[in-house]
Amino acid sequence: GSGGKNKDYSLAIQKHEEISYLHTYRYHLRDRTKGILRFLGLKNSEIKEIFKNAAVKTNLSYFRTDDVGKLKQLNNKLKEFEPRKKEIEFTKGLISAIKPKVVVLEGKSAWTRLMPSYSKEGTEWRDENYGYYFDKENEVHFFGYNRRKNPSKEADLSDVLRALRN
Secondary structure, eight states, rough: TTTTOOOOOOOOOOOSSOOOTTTTOOOHHHHHHHHHHHHTOOOOOHHHHHHHOOOOOOOOOOOOOOHHHHHHHHHHHTTOOHHHHHHHHHHHHHHHHHOOOOEESSSSSHHHGGGGGGGGSSSSEEETTTTEEETTTTTEEEEESSSSSOOOTTTTHHHHHHHOOO
């Protein structure tokens, strides 16, 4: 073959009025995130406003496969290129460029992969179901949640709620 010389690898980036994460397709983590935001005390109108005007959706893994097993196989084949390390570097660069007020991490594994790159202290999970960290240097609030359970009713989530409302 041509070795890919004639292939177009460019990305089509389009601006939209609101991210598709809000409502245009069925996605269980979107529903989970909205449920967590409701649990925090946000109204549906506030949630829609956040997703419409103040949200960006991305992943920590920038490869697409049919299932997690194939993704693990791909990462093993690419191990010498350190894809997991580069994903964290890219994500941090993206966060730095966009300068969001709040970053929501869907799941503890996303939290445990990204947060140690921000700080060795203060980024631990607050209780078994959520994590919160404020990056003073970049003025970014990080909130992560367990994909299966809500934070306990006793959990102090006032700092998270305050960050989301400001």
